[in-house]
Amino acid sequence: MELDKELESELDQDQQLDFFSFKKQLEIDKEDFCKEVYKERKESIQIKKEKTVVKNLEKIFDATFRICTRKGFRGMSMRDLSQESGLSMGALYSYFRSKEELLNTLQRVGNSFIQRILEESALGKENAFIRLRLTIKTHLYLSEIVQPWFYFSYMEAKSLCKKERDFYKQAELYTENLILNILEEGAEQGLFQQREHKMAASVIKAMLQDWYLKRWKYAKRNVTVDHYADFILGFIESFYLLKENN
Amino acid sequence: MELDKELESELDQDQQLDFFSFKKQLEIDKEDFCKEVYKERKESIQIKKEKTVVKNLEKIFDATFRICTRKGFRGMSMRDLSQESGLSMGALYSYFRSKEELLNTLQRVGNSFIQRILEESALGKENAFIRLRLTIKTHLYLSEIVQPWFYFSYMEAKSLCKKERDFYKQAELYTENLILNILEEGAEQGLFQQREHKMAASVIKAMLQDWYLKRWKYAKRNVTVDHYADFILGFIESFYLLKENN
DNA sequence: GTCTATACACAGATAGAC
DNA sequence: GTCTATCTGTGTATAGAC
Secondary structure, X not given: OOOOHHHHHHHHHHHHOOHHHHHHHHOOOHHHHHHHHHHHOOOOOOOOOHHHHHHHHHHHHHHHHHHHHHHOOOOOOHHHHHHHHOOOHHHHHHHOOOHHHHHHHHHHHHHHHHHHHHHHHOOOXXXXXXXXXXXXXXHHHHHHHOHHHHHHHHHHHHHOOHHHHHHHHHHHHHHHHHHHHHHHHHXXXXXXXXXOHXXXXXXXXXXXXXXXXXXXXXXXXXOOXXXXXXXXXXHHHHHHEOHHHO | OOOOXXXXXXXXXXXHOOHHHHHHHHOOOHHHHHHHHHHXXXXXXXXXXXXXXXXXXXXXXXXXXXXXXXHOOOOOOHHHHHHHHOOOHHHHHHHOOOHHHHHHHHHHHHHHHXXXXXXXXXXXXXXXXXXXXXXXXXXXXXXXXXXXXXHHHHHHHHHOOHHHHHHHHHHHHHHHXXXXXXXXXXXXXXXXXXXXHHHHHHHHHXXXXXXXXXXXXXXXXXXXXXXXXXXXXXXXXXXXXXXXHO
């Protein structure tokens, strides 16, 4: 592959993108997530002081993730949630009119949150090789920061009503298409081999998901997110890069 | 790679192994599964006539999978199960002393069932390349035949009590180690490249799981299990086979 | 804004008739 | 072997005091 100077410097940037710098650069955390929920649902939340809302939403969400990781959403009772979050039943119901509303909110706000960040990740980059690396790393890093949400979202998608489930499926396909487009463009640019791009995109998506679905396994083996990223990128590239450059 | 005559004929056999012939050869179906449950739990099931038991277990399991795919195990009430299976509450409880016992039975019997078949799949084969192909295909074909069980087992593992969850985790690692051993042997035999075999085994496992976890997606795209098998084998082989043979 | 007390629907499980 | 009727605990949700 003939790399011109510009591309080489972009590649250097990419090589330097590790989890630590990504986290600093992005500066997202749980609080931002809760603020987003507050903004989107101002009208239906009874409490008016933003600071109070954000503080308590954080408690509610944390507790939800903790309990659901063990028992699943349907196995979590509102009494469980009340105890774990430290809020009373009454308080809980002043933030969410029903248990289902809590589920829908977490899914919806979370998905649009993720999509927005992912969309911006490879913005302005032309080279498909670089875009692939950036998109995959961004996805892994994001799922590292908000792992409980990713796990919850995946596991509880089936508990949603039809309308919300369709929304989820669309979000699921969104990531896959993001990758698919990059693979197709890379092939057009002559950087990648001609492969079954749609199948490849599915399989890459599966590898991305494994990182947050099997968090416990990788933690036990001391596999860092950067190590995982490098490994699957190498795997994918050995399949996609033209052989003479390998 | 120098292939002697024997190996070539084995390879031919493998190439011919498709889902159709596998299914005929294995001849397993839901009934065998229920018979296995009957044998393992003769004492704790109150009903004595094997034929009756097997017939009703099939109804119960089918109904369980149907409901849990939508709501999850904890979201399924015994009344739901009674209605969907066509058996009364009383009848249900004469097959399983509790709802939890139903869950544990499905997980335990299913896992040992799968392990036994997988173990036998590549028995007697020396060549790691062939063993890899056989093991992956067998896993995919198995999960194609009993997809509802695979999906259920994966999704409801977290609902298990500690003891049963440990049993599940051991089963989860079993498949991974099966693949790991093949990769390591292949590298020793000089057939495969030196890679991070443990990472590779995890990622391969993730690809196997994607087949039954995203069944709806692949069905919609008309991807057959044979097509999927060929694709991921190609993917893996481009990573593992020595470049001069590619 | 947050609490406690309570309504009432539905869960898992069993006894005893058939 | 299978059913219906019923026990008792727990579920979601709310009303009204503080």
